[in-house]
Amino acid sequence: MTAAASRVLVLNSGSSSVKYQLLDMRTLQRLATGLVERIGEEGARLVHTPLNGGAERERTGEFADHAAALRAVAEELSADGLGLDSPELAAIGHRVVHGGLSFTEPTVIDEEVLTEIERLVPLAPLHNPANLLGIRTARELRPDLPQVAVFDTAFHTTMPEYAARYALDAKTADAHRIRRYGFHGTSHAFVSRAAAALLGKDPGETNLIVLHLGNGASASAVRGGSCVDTSMGLTPLEGLVMGTRSGDIDPAVIFHLMRNAGMDAGEVDDLLNKRSGLIGLCGANDMREIQRRIEEGDAAARLAFEIYVHRLKKYLGAYYAVLGRVDAVVFTAGVGENAAPVREAALSGLEGLGLEVDAELNAVRSKEPRLISPAGARVAVAVVPTDEELEIAHQTYALVSAE
Numbered sequence: 001m002t003a004a005a006s007r008v009l010v011l012n013s014g015s016s017s018v019k020y021q022l023l024d025m026r027t028l029q030r031l032a033t034g035l036v037e038r039i040g041e042e043g044a045r046l047v048h049t050p051l052n053g054g055a056e057r058e059r060t061g062e063f064a065d066h067a068a069a070l071r072a073v074a075e076e077l078s079a080d081g082l083g084l085d086s087p088e089l090a091a092i093g094h095r096v097v098h099g100g101l102s103f104t105e106p107t108v109i110d111e112e113v114l115t116e117i118e119r120l121v122p123l124a125p126l127h128n129p130a131n132l133l134g135i136r137t138a139r140e141l142r143p144d145l146p147q148v149a150v151f152d153t154a155f156h157t158t159m160p161e162y163a164a165r166y167a168l169d170a171k172t173a174d175a176h177r178i179r180r181y182g183f184h185g186t187s188h189a190f191v192s193r194a195a196a197a198l199l200g201k202d203p204g205e206t207n208l209i210v211l212h213l214g215n216g217a218s219a220s221a222v223r224g225g226s227c228v229d230t231s232m233g234l235t236p237l238e239g240l241v242m243g244t245r246s247g248d249i250d251p252a253v254i255f256h257l258m259r260n261a262g263m264d265a266g267e268v269d270d271l272l273n274k275r276s277g278l279i280g281l282c283g284a285n286d287m288r289e290i291q292r293r294i295e296e297g298d299a300a301a302r303l304a305f306e307i308y309v310h311r312l313k314k315y316l317g318a319y320y321a322v323l324g325r326v327d328a329v330v331f332t333a334g335v336g337e338n339a340a341p342v343r344e345a346a347l348s349g350l351e352g353l354g355l356e357v358d359a360e361l362n363a364v365r366s367k368e369p370r371l372i373s374p375a376g377a378r379v380a381v382a383v384v385p386t387d388e389e390l391e392i393a394h395q396t397y398a399l400v401s402a403e
């Protein structure tokens, strides 16, 4: 890395999409952002937004695979004078979904690391192969540049064994690496630090319940900056009610469906991951639409909202007990940052736990971290916008700067 190099390209590669952001870590400025979607499908397109929100550029119909998509991203960046060959580019940071127990920290990628991410594919069969494709393509484009993997699971590797293990036959669990890994870790890490800053406290002395409520949703209990429990498990299916995922259910529901509804494992997998949660309950997974429908008197939307909020409350209570002392409950991601009625409903009736929401503060719309609890509340309630790309860039830059 040259002394001048202060830029980090963050890549989030999905099975048919690549999201990217180029950040300058000295100024914390976002130099470009973009997305390639429907890679390898008809109607593939790249949308690139250059520096200072300049005019968006769009390219369509030409991305056969991830390599073609990333080449096009490199061309768009070059057109803005931000090419991958620039000496100012310090590193590429990759989001990798599953790091298992192997990766507890961001890691500079070499062949050995790639082999290990590959070995974890059975634990994340949809995500890790896509992440690997992105990494391999980026390494071909810039073989000499440090590339860093930042794992969604890493923040949760501090969970104690009693929180991470399922009460399953231990030999079977070990043989198949079955345990709770947790996900959204980059977001939980970023939001925990930002919430401690908002409270004016040292993260090492701050206990938090973080509620990441997006299309996927997870809660975590964070003691002194370290995760001690989280709601997602072996996969991102466990825990809260989500846009299309069921969250917690009795595992016997699966056998019941297989024995009585003639469904095979793949069909139940599809049902629980794609056709359950809010969309399964009321036909909509967007909280804005659900709120609109509730106002129109839609009973299914109302019940979906109530089930969503009830599950949130159960996790709040559980993590309150796990932590013993809570400094703040923190809401983040699409629903957590924007849906005031969800925040209000999740905390209603919890005054006995010191949890209250100030209606006026809760109604404020802002992109800034903010408190929504009344002054002097025993436990703070905060809204902290998440920024996973910035966190990946930070972790990547810190690692390559230290080398």
Ligand code: AMP
Pocket (backbone or CB within 6 Å): 213, 214, 215, 216, 243, 285, 286, 287, 288, 333, 334, 335, 338, 339
């Ligand atoms: P994320 O996965 O963090 O991008 O969150 C996406 C979800 O956030 C969407 O599916 C919506 O349900 C929700 N969302 C975004 N904006 C709003 C809003 N203004 N009010 C309620 N929910 C919102």
